[in-house]
Amino acid sequence: MASVSVGTVQTPGDLKSTTELRLSSGNGPVSRTILKAPLRDALPSEIPVIDISGIFSVSEDDRMDVARQIRDAATNNGFFYIKNHGIPANVPEAACEELLRFFRQPREIKDRANISRSKYFNGYKPPKSQRINPFESVDVRETFSWTYDPRLDPSVPDPVAVPPHIARYLRCEDFHWEATANLPRFKESVVRYWRACLAVARALVRSFALSLDLPEDFFAEKFTHPDAALALNYYPPLTTPPASAEEGGSEVSIGSHTDFQLFTILWQDSNGGLQVLNRQGQWINAKPIPGTFVVNIADYMQRITNDRYVSTIHRAQNYSGKERISMPFFFGFNLNESCGVLDSCVTKGEEKKYDEISCEEWVQRRARAMHQVGESSGN
Incomplete structure (x- = not known):
């Protein structure tokens, strides 16, 4: 059962009771006050739809227009939809189809790609092996994931010639592809999806730079071999319905958390389940939009922008009664890189809130906590 400590607190003005949500972060456990209000769909003002076709334009005005919209969303709830991104619909759909084939196989076949064979965090993660929030239930999901591999990156002309100071941070393995060879289109479909997201992510980084009043190529040297990982999630339907719309259920498909590096690009199927905690402390649905x-x-990203841009808590609860697939692509700087708070994000009289920390140290700190699935002291 999720260990969200509940207290009836009257908040001034709206007189709504609240709960306290605890979750892990890169700086240790933190708490958030949550309104016990009914779950509702996000408003366009909370999670806007941004047409990003302008990021591919030769017109600086077009690119700046997208950057302004990204800035508005990033300083609000930190979530937005993108459309006209250039990824054909059949690319994620084909990957989703292959994932369903993989996850519907008997456990002994999936276990050929089990994470226990990995030196890192690549491969198949079976049921009850992930607990992204130590204060909530074990995640009700299975995952197939892998990390950046320059051999699959079209922008790397010679993967063998990757500079040693970068190569030492790469976490390339092949066992998980060998273990899925019984599905002849699996690797091809998944890698095609990863490459499509990688291309969009590299374009978006330029927009993020513009949105922070920086030159478009400001970050270029920091993502030559990026921390670009894919987590392919299979969520069976949750069996325990919520006690009420206000309080939610005891099970989570994936627990309340924030993501690690710069930003995430997510494709989700039509069944829904993604929930975002807005600035007022209310859970809202980020419904699938075709x-x-x-x-x-x-x-x-929140660190280097001195909290200008918001890394927002989110979770998933699959009460659709159907299998759900989500395919988050996590994008960040090379793991050999580091970045401090950007000067453009510190106004006169302000202080930089965070020390510089390497991307490798930050990601490892978060990843270790995510893969600890033992019983929490809060349960």
Whole structure:
């Protein structure tokens, strides 16, 4: 059962009771006050749909227009949808189809790609093996994930010639592809999806730079071999319905959390289940919108922007009664890189809130906590 400590607190003005949500972060456990209000769909003002076709334009005005919209969303709830992104619909759909084939296989076949064979966090993660929030239930999901591999990156002309100071941080393995060879289109479909997201992410980084009043190529040297990981999630339907719309259920498909690096690009199927905690402390649905991806700000981006851009808490609860697939693509700087708070995000009289920390140290700190699935002291 999720260990959200509940107290009836009267908040001034709206007189709504609240709960306290605890979750892990890069700086240790934190708490958030949550309104016990009914779950509702997000308003366009909370999670806007941004047409990003302008990021590919030769017109600086077009690119700046997209950057302004991204800034508005990033400083609000830190979530937005993107449309006209250039990824054909059949690319994520084909990946989703292959994932369903993989996850519907008997456990002994899936276990050929089990994470226990990995030196890192690549491969298949079976049921009850992930607990992204130590203060909530074990995640009700299975995952197939893998990390950046320059051999699959079209922008790397010679993967063998990757500079040693970068190569030492790469976490390339092949066992998970060998273990899925019984599905002849699996690797091809998944890698095609990853490459499509990678291309959009590299374009979006330029927009993020513009949105922060920086030159478009300001971050270029920091993502030559990026921390670009894919987590392919399979969520069976939750069996325990929520006690009420206000309080939610005891099970989570994936627990309340924030993401690690710069931003995430997410494709979700039509069944829904993604929930975002808005600035007022209310859970809202980020419903699937055909033809779009969801983008959200992650922790490292919040750090380097001195909290200008918001890394927002989110979770998933699959009460659709159907299998659900989500395919988050996590994007960040090379793991050999580091970045401090950007000068453009510190106004006169302000102080930089965060020390510089390497991307590798930050990601490892978060990843270790995510893969600890033992019983929490809060349960």
